[in-house]
Structure formats: C-alpha cells, structure tokens
Amino acid sequence: xxxxxRTYDKAAYEAHLVELENKSVYLLREAYANFxxxxxxxxxxxxxxxxLWLARKAFYGHVPFPLVxxxxxxxxxxxIEYRDRLAREWRIDMIYGENKAALDAKETFPDGRLSHIxxxxxxxxxxxxxxxxxxxxxxxMNHDTGRYEVDSNTEPYTGVIVGVRADEEGSRSKERYFSxxxxxxxxxxxxxxxxxxxxxxxxxxxGTHVRIHPLLDWTELDIWEYIRRESIPVVSxxxxxxxxxxxxxxxxxxxxxPVESTAKNLDDIIEELRTGKFSNIAERSGRExxxxxxxxxxxxxxxxxM
Amino acid sequence: MNIVIxxxxxxxxxxxxxxxxxxxxxxxxxxxxxxxxxCRRNSxxxxxxxxxxxxxxxxxxxxxxxxxxxxxxxxxxxYLIIDAxxxxxxxxxxxTGASRAEAALLVIDANEGVRENSRRHGxxxxxxxxxxxxxxxxxMDLADYSEEVFKSIEAEYRGFxxxxxxxxxxxxxxxxxxxDNIAAQSSDMTWYKGRTVLEELDAFDExxxxxxxxxxxxxxxxxxxxxxxxxxxxxxxxxxxxGRLKIGDECVFYPSGKHTHVATFEHxxxxxxxxxxxxxxxxxxxxxxxxxxxxxxxxxxxxxxxPKVGTSFVASLFWLGISPMVKEKNYLLKIGAAKVPCQLxxxxxTLDASTLDRGKKDKIDRxxxxxxxxxxxxxxxxxxxxxxxxxxxxxxxxxxxxSGGGIxxxxxxxxxxxxxxxxxxxRRNEKWETSSIPSELRAKRFGQRPGxxxxxxxxxxxxxxxxxxxxxxxWDAGRQVYFLGIGNxxxxxxxxxxVEGEIPDRYEHIRRLxxxxxxxxxxxxxxxxxxxEFTANDMEVLEATVDTEHIHTVWLxxxxxxxxxxxxxxxxxxxxxxxxxxxxxxxxxxxxxFI
Numbered sequence: 001x002x003x004x005x006r007t008y009d010k011a012a013y014e015a016h017l018v019e020l021e022n023k024s025v026y027l028l029r030e031a032y033a034n035f036x037x038x039x040x041x042x043x044x045x046x047x048x049x050x051x052l053w054l055a056r057k058a059f060y061g062h063v064p065f066p067l068v069x070x071x072x073x074x075x076x077x078x079x080i081e082y083r084d085r086l087a088r089e090w091r092i093d094m095i096y097g098e099n100k101a102a103l104d105a106k107e108t109f110p111d112g113r114l115s116h117i118x119x120x121x122x123x124x125x126x127x128x129x130x131x132x133x134x135x136x137x138x139x140x141m142n143h144d145t146g147r148y149e150v151d152s153n154t155e156p157y158t159g160v161i162v163g164v165r166a167d168e169e170g171s172r173s174k175e176r177y178f179s180x181x182x183x184x185x186x187x188x189x190x191x192x193x194x195x196x197x198x199x200x201x202x203x204x205x206x207g208t209h210v211r212i213h214p215l216l217d218w219t220e221l222d223i224w225e226y227i228r229r230e231s232i233p234v235v236s237x238x239x240x241x242x243x244x245x246x247x248x249x250x251x252x253x254x255x256x257x258p259v260e261s262t263a264k265n266l267d268d269i270i271e272e273l274r275t276g277k278f279s280n281i282a283e284r285s286g287r288e289x290x291x292x293x294x295x296x297x298x299x300x301x302x303x304x305x306m
Numbered sequence: 307m308n309i310v311i312x313x314x315x316x317x318x319x320x321x322x323x324x325x326x327x328x329x330x331x332x333x334x335x336x337x338x339x340x341x342x343x344x345c346r347r348n349s350x351x352x353x354x355x356x357x358x359x360x361x362x363x364x365x366x367x368x369x370x371x372x373x374x375x376x377x378x379x380x381x382x383x384x385y386l387i388i389d390a391x392x393x394x395x396x397x398x399x400x401x402t403g404a405s406r407a408e409a410a411l412l413v414i415d416a417n418e419g420v421r422e423n424s425r426r427h428g429x430x431x432x433x434x435x436x437x438x439x440x441x442x443x444x445x446m447d448l449a450d451y452s453e454e455v456f457k458s459i460e461a462e463y464r465g466f467x468x469x470x471x472x473x474x475x476x477x478x479x480x481x482x483x484x485x486d487n488i489a490a491q492s493s494d495m496t497w498y499k500g501r502t503v504l505e506e507l508d509a510f511d512e513x514x515x516x517x518x519x520x521x522x523x524x525x526x527x528x529x530x531x532x533x534x535x536x537x538x539x540x541x542x543x544x545x546x547x548x549g550r551l552k553i554g555d556e557c558v559f560y561p562s563g564k565h566t567h568v569a570t571f572e573h574x575x576x577x578x579x580x581x582x583x584x585x586x587x588x589x590x591x592x593x594x595x596x597x598x599x600x601x602x603x604x605x606x607x608x609x610x611x612x613p614k615v616g617t618s619f620v621a622s623l624f625w626l627g628i629s630p631m632v633k634e635k636n637y638l639l640k641i642g643a644a645k646v647p648c649q650l651x652x653x654x655x656t657l658d659a660s661t662l663d664r665g666k667k668d669k670i671d672r673x674x675x676x677x678x679x680x681x682x683x684x685x686x687x688x689x690x691x692x693x694x695x696x697x698x699x700x701x702x703x704x705x706x707x708x709s710g711g712g713i714x715x716x717x718x719x720x721x722x723x724x725x726x727x728x729x730x731x732x733r734r735n736e737k738w739e740t741s742s743i744p745s746e747l748r749a750k751r752f753g754q755r756p757g758x759x760x761x762x763x764x765x766x767x768x769x770x771x772x773x774x775x776x777x778x779x780x781w782d783a784g785r786q787v788y789f790l791g792i793g794n795x796x797x798x799x800x801x802x803x804x805v806e807g808e809i810p811d812r813y814e815h816i817r818r819l820x821x822x823x824x825x826x827x828x829x830x831x832x833x834x835x836x837x838x839e840f841t842a843n844d845m846e847v848l849e850a851t852v853d854t855e856h857i858h859t860v861w862l863x864x865x866x867x868x869x870x871x872x873x874x875x876x877x878x879x880x881x882x883x884x885x886x887x888x889x890x891x892x893x894x895x896x897x898x899x900f901i
Contacts, residue, residue: 012383025588026545029527033601033643057574060541060590062532091535176402194398194626194708196405196434198545199640199701201708230576 017226024051024214025058026198027177028161031212032064034202035159039095039132042067044079045250046234048163049086050223051215053232055161056090066093066140068131068157072123073103074110074252082235087141094141095151097131099123110254123252129185132157132209158204161212167219175213176201183207221273228266240264248278307512310388310404312431313413314423318444321482322413323376323389324354326503329489332378333357354482358389382508397673398626401430401711409438409510411503416449416456416479420463422660428463429659429675432470433624433713435695439467440475440506447481451494469662476506517585522549522607523689523697524589525642526559529599541572542599543590544643547696549607550584551591556608559599560687561615561728562853563735565608566593595740598853602644604687604697613687613697615732617725618651618718622691623702624659624675627709631670631702637709641700644686648702652679670710679718685728688714723843727817727850734821741828748830752786756827756856757898759889760848762840762872763862767879769836772862776886777834785899787832795819813847820851827856832898842869858896860889 031038040055040063042048055063069083087094102108102122109119130136134154142149164175176192178200193201204210218226227234240246245258259278263269272278311319327333338357345352358376376387388403404410410431414424431439441463449455460477467474478487479498486492488503501509527544531537551557551568558565572590573579583589604613625631631650639648654677656667670676691698691713702710720729749755761769761776770791777789796804800818803811819835826833837844840859848857861872862879874892879885893899 019586022545022586022588026527029543029588033528053575058543058588059530059532060537060539060572060574062530062535062537064532192399192402194711195402196711197699197701199708199711201706203638203703203706205706 013225014229017222017229020218020222021054021057021226023217024054027200027212027214028055028058030178030200030202031159031161031214032059035210035212037155037157038065038159038161039068039157040065040161041128041163042069042083043163043250044069044075044083044235045163046223046227046238047165047215047218049232049234050218050226051161051163052086052090052092053230054214063090063092065161066095068138068160069094069096070124070128070131071096071098072127072252073098074108074123074254076237076247076250076253076256078235078237079250084141084146086233088143088146091143092141094148095131095138096148097127097136097138099127099130100136102126116255119255132160156209158209159212160209161214163215164213165218165220165223166216175216177213177216178202179211179213180204181209181211221270224266224270224273228270238269240268307383307409307507307510308386308388308407309409309411309507309510310407310436311411311413312400312404312427314415314418314421314427317413317415317418317421317424318482319389319413320355320358321353322411322442322444322480322488322503323387324357325482325485325488326387327376327378328354328357329485330378330380330504332376380504380508383512385507397426397430400427401434401624401626404431404434404436407436408512409440409507410436411440411442411507412474413442413444414459414463416443416445416452416459419459420466424463425466425661426659426673428467428472429470429662430624432472433622433675433711435699435713437472438475438510439472440503441467441477442482442503443477443479444482446479446486446492446495447484451479451481451486451492453479453495453497456498466662475510476500478503478506517548517696518550520548520694521610522551522557522605523547523613523694524551524583524605525644525697526599526601526603526605527643528601530590539572539592540596541590541592542605543588544605545588546583546585547642548585548694549610550582551605551607552582557605558608558612558736559597559603559605560613561685561732562599562603563732564597564599564603564738565736566595566597566740568592569594596744596746597740598745602642602646604642604644611693613689614717615685615687615728616717616720617683617685617722618679618681618720619688619714620654620677620679620716620718621700621712621714622675622677623670623680623710623712625670625672625710627704627707628672629704630672630674631676631704631710633668638703639680639682639686639700640703640708641686641688642697646682646684646686648680648682650678651681654678677715680712690717691715722846723813724846724850727813727820727847730817731820731824731851734824745828745830752830754785754830754832754899755897756830756832757858757893757896758823758827758833758835758852758856759893759898760840760857760859761834761836761862761889762838762859762870763879764867765838767862768882769838769862772879772882772885773834773836775882776889779886779890780832780899783899785832786830787834788826789834790819790822790826792819792836795822813843816844816847817851820848823848823856824852827852832893839868840870842871845870858893858898860892 042052099122107113107122109116131138133156138151139148140151176195180201181187201210237247237250240262244262246261246263248259263272311322313319328338341357342352345356378385388407412427414420443456443459456479478500479495480487480503482488486494491502524544524546526542530541530543553568555568556565557568569592571580571583606612633650636647639646655664657664657675659675689697698714700712701708761773763769773789777787780787799822800815803814823833859872861875864877866872866875876885876888894901
C-alpha cells in the first residue's frame, strides 16, 4: 500500500526526508563496521542508486565496499552504459556476476524455454546466490583499463546491502533492517530477529549471511523527492523522451514494459505520483514476475531473490 | 508519526486498524468492496481484520505474524501504524514494532477485560520507553455500551499502569467493528465526553523534544580514514543520541577519557555543512588534536554531566531467548556502538510481567523480566535510565541472536583489581596534554608504531638477556627502542611502596609500569619489558592503563604456566639468535616495525 500525501507541507516533508536519510546512513555505517566481507547490490534502478548515494553520504564521498550487479544480459542497454559510467566517475569497486551456463544453454524466457518466474530464478536468483557465495566467477572493473576482469577474491560475502522498500509489496513489508539468510539462502519469515534501540543482528553463524536493508522505510515518492533534493543522476529511461512512454520500474527488457506517461523530468514524476495518475497504482504493475500465481515474489524471495 | 497497536490476542487490534484506514479514506480504491464481496461469497461475516489481511498478503493461521505497516493520515499529519501481534510467542515482533513507535494504542476487550498480555505489553511499553499511551476498551457494542463495564476496566488497568510508572493519556470506550468513537463520536455512548481515537492520536506530541537539552552523547560508530582514496581526513562518525555539539567545542570520549576539540563537521551532497550537530543527526567531525579513538566509545561534551564508566551495573532486563539466561555463561552486551563480553552475575529478583508478582529464581526464562547485576569483561560507558534513558539501553546476544534487552538502573560499587587503575587512567586522559606531533608523523619518521613487548615465561629462562639482545638488534636496525629494566622502576617511580626482598603490591607496580609505558607509547617508542610469569590479572591491570593495541606478549618456555594467553609462545628459546628472529618477525607481522 503506498502512502498518498494529498496535502504537501514542504517543511514537514523535508524533515521527513532528513529523518529517512539519517536512519539509512546509520544502518550503512552499522553494516560497514560489522561485516568484513560486505557488498552492496546495485540493480541500476532508482532505489539502489539512491542507496549508493546514501553510502557516499555516510562515508563522505567514498564507497568503501564493492557494488555487485547481477547481469542477466537482457537488461535495457542504457542501464549497463549508465552503470559503467557512474562506476568510473565515482571510482566504484564494481563487480558483476551472471549465470553463464543458463545463458549459453539458452535456458531463458526470451529463448522460449522457461516461464517468467523460472527465468528469474535462473538468471537472477541463481546468479546472485553463486556470485555472493563466490563459487561462480565475479567480474571486477579494472579502473586503469575500464574493463572487467575475473576477480581473484572468491570469499563469500557475509553482509549484503539490498535496496528493498517495505511499501513495494506484501513480503517486503515483513522484512527487518538486518535480515539473516541461512546456508540455503532461506529467509525464515515467521521467525525473525528482534530489532530495537538501534541494535541489529550483526552476529551470524559460519555459512550464513545477513541482508541489510537501509531503504526499508522509504516510499517510491520519498525516493523521487530525494533524487530531486540531492540531484542524483538516474537512468534516462525513467523519463519520457517524446514517445509518451517511460519506465516506472526497470528490469529486463523482455519482461518490463514502459507506462503511458509524459513525465519528462523529476518535477513531472513527483507530481504524477503525488496527485496524478499513479497515486493509486502499484509501482511494480509493469513487472511480470509479480503476477504469476502462488505469491511469485515472496517465493522467489525465500530462495534468495532481492 | 509512528503508532504501535498492542494488546491481548483477539481483543481487536486489526479491527481498530482496519477501521482507522477505512474511516480516514486511506484504502486503495475498491479494496473494501472487494473484501466484503469475498466474505459474502464464503458466507463469512465481514471483519475489518480480513481487510487488513488482504492488504498485507497475510495468509497464515489467521494471526498477524509480524509487525507490518499501514499508512493513513488525518488533517493534522501522516501516521505509520505498526500492527504488533498479540500472540504470546511473538513478543519479539511486538518489541520490534513498538520500538519504532512514538506512541501506543493498547486495546482491551470489554468482555474479556484485562488479560495476561494486556499487562505484559503495558510493561514492555514502559521498558521500551514509550510514554504516550491511550487505552481503547474495545467491543463496547457487545457489552451493551455499558459505562459500568468501561469504568471497571479503566479502574483496574489504570491502577496497573500507575504501578509500573505509566500515565495513560486517556481511556476510550470504542467499538471498532461498529465505528464507535474511532473517527466519530458514538451515539450509543453519550455518557463518554472524551476524545475519539483520531482526536487522541492528533493530540499526541510529535517527538520527545527534551533530548536536545540533555547532555551531549554520540556513540562513536566508526573512525573513517580513506587514505587509500587520497583522503587524509580522519572523521569521527556517529548518530547523536542527545544534546548539541558545535565547532570548537571540547569533547571527551568515554570510557577512555581522551579529549580533543571539534575542528570541522563533515558533509557530502546537497545542503550546507552544519556548524552544530544535535539529536538524531547522523554526523561526522574532524578533530584539532589527533587522538586515537575507536568504535564503541561515547563522545561527550566537556563540562557537561559525564557518563558512568564501569564493568558492572544493575539492570532491569527482559529475556526473549528460547534458552534461559544463566550465570557463568558468556553473552555479548551491545550498548551504543560498544560490544563487550559479559556474564549474568546475580539475579536480584524476577518479575512476572503479566501479574507483577516478584520471585527469585536462578535463571531468567523466556519472557521473564528480571532485576539483575551484569558484569562485563571490559569497561563500558553508560547512563542511568532515570537520567538519560537512551544511553542506558543495551541488548544481550546469546550465541548469534539478540536474546534480551535491558535498561541500566544503578551503578555497582567498584571492587575489581583493575578498577582503580582504570579510573586513574581515565582521569589522566581527561587532563592529558596532547602532543602537537601526531602519532602518524612519529610512526613515519621512526618506521615503527609504538608498542610494549612483554617478554615473560618461567623464571631463570634468560628473559632479560633475551630482551637486551633484542634491544641491541632493533637499535642496530635503526629502531627507537628501549629496554625498561624492572629495577629502574622499583626503586624510583615505585620507591615508596617498595619493600626490600618482596613485592607486596604487585598490581600497583604494574599500574605504575603501565603509566610509564603510556608516556613512552605517546613518544612513539618501542618498549621491551621482562616479567616473570605474567598473569591474566596482570594483563587486566596493564590494559587498564595502556591502550590494548599497544600491548604484545611473548612467552618463552615449553609450557605456558599461567592463565595469560600470550600473543606469541616460543617453546624452545635456547637459541637466542633464532628467538630474536622470531620475535622480530612477530613485531613486523603486528605492524610494530615496518620493513
């Protein structure tokens, strides 16, 4: 359920953003202080880009851990160009992983062999799990050449920062800020650690890892308001370039459809969310994996999907 | 504003939320009709709780399994409402939900009256520090809207709350199902003249504004220095718990007592760099005098009330762990950014939070509340809950899980052998004149970091000869090194307590050795000291006076015969040259000498 704010008190909203920012910065610093093998997942979308910006905020211009992107090789091309440009400009320790076997064998939805959900499971969940575990190759950007090389570090990541928001859909509203995953990447929804007084689960058994969610309290509107406030660069796909269509949520090209919208800039997008046509329509309505039966995303998430 | 709804299972929390959402027009279009239609098809009477379940995608067991979130708004402000489950097994979810809230609604069924969890949740609100509470006596429609029923529940529960130190803002008779006194005045309870639930919510205070006027407290979350990326700033980072700090202010860190001044506040991104930081800000600042500080200390403002420092304290705690909390078992205590091993020393009393019956047990069971003494293996800085609640709060980790939470209510008299040494060291640090030459510059020039290497082991194994040879070799390699013979200390610095032929006050001697060593560490030296059969207690005293990272222990001899855990043990030290090589490579490994 998204928060609709029919009235707009500018000072109150600024205070709200400051509060969200302070909380996220605190969480990022806790993650950095407690996890030696720490990484941040970067989907290239607006949420994880805001999270990346918050990391630069927390560490005063630096990003002291690698950013990991799961490349399905079906992403919209602008996304990859944008990823590598920002990685170079901001001197980010950029890593990507992939499911090479599935891609080589054409075990994908676009190849007609799998359903949406099965394809997500192969190209995203499996690729992510093995990239985090370090048992499939990780490709790391060499800032001298600008090219990706196989990373020699194969240590499993024990802390993984993920940009999910509680308001996105049902299963994410039950998340903790620090959420443990067991050896099989399973998420025990019914039995989660208590979180209070700014203390989180930072101790974990060998073989398990912890997902950290600094954006849990943010809404879609908060994200856009913050992008505007901080002038954070986002992929141009979010804006209507003249076709009367734009992307509201980014994913793989075959499974993500643009929405009808003439929002050409941040002000337009925010206006659209606040009072316009999207104020009552779910953000992920253009994403296929949410639509399949059996609580598609919650099932995927239990297996380790973001 | 964040609101938590708590109360006994089936007393109608979900219905209250459903009604609040519906009556404030906060539901997605068509949702209400959709759920009504679903109920009609399944021949079930409509309940607002179904609506909530549909919204939250809840399908399990018909009970809310977690503190999920709902948004609604009134003309005055936005609300995030956190639904905390009433099922007894899910207390930790209730605590998670409630700790995010600024105010609470506590729901009691008019027919069932005050139940076990009505009281337990009330007590947890008190422990969690939530002061704004409104009590809703629900299902009044099923109690014939009886003023008598309402008054009797109010009297009973008000008495309970007062006993634990909570003053409820109000008691409101409601029927969430029928919508009485939720958003609109009930026409069936004209005897009630107070506020509706929505009016009461709007009457709650936004934030505890008092935190800004309390003494400054900022747990040091980290000290950043990204020299690898060409950034020479050393930034103390943390989130302010209370008070204010300005550029130029002198700050003191506890438990160490070290002090410096704020040079600059740091900032990245849009907006101005602050000139002052205050409560809830995630901040960072640089120092005028470079001192060595680590995560876990608390930054305070000089001249304000100082926090307590010690290893033991009295606390009220609640236990959530499946296995009970017992004595002589190691737990981790997390307070602010500090994390230290601790043990349960004594249970003063246990309390059944649902009856307030006091008892005395030898363990703290799940969902018990207890007054007890906790002892940490290292000193921590804390405040008392009666003075500064935020910095009196801690959690306990059992194995890998947060299994309890507590608030510190009193100090414990200090009796440990290292307590005196630590207090003196803290006072010395508070007055310490920081060198104008930063330790990094000394390290760079000397090609070494300061450190004290304790060479210990059996008597007569040749420790002194070894130390002197090592001193010579390090000197020849260009190091700033000094062998401190214990006699140099015994007859001078410790002259007045020295009794010929014996050492009656071993710990005081070690304390003085530590104080001398501390000065030499500040001057950047490598110090070699020999000591026969160094023990864990000796180590504790030394660690109370010298920063732990400066201390390195080497044991010579085939067997470690004390309870100390040496950093390096050389079982065969007969070959002096080989032993010197091993100690030197150990010093290089530890970053003491640069090669």
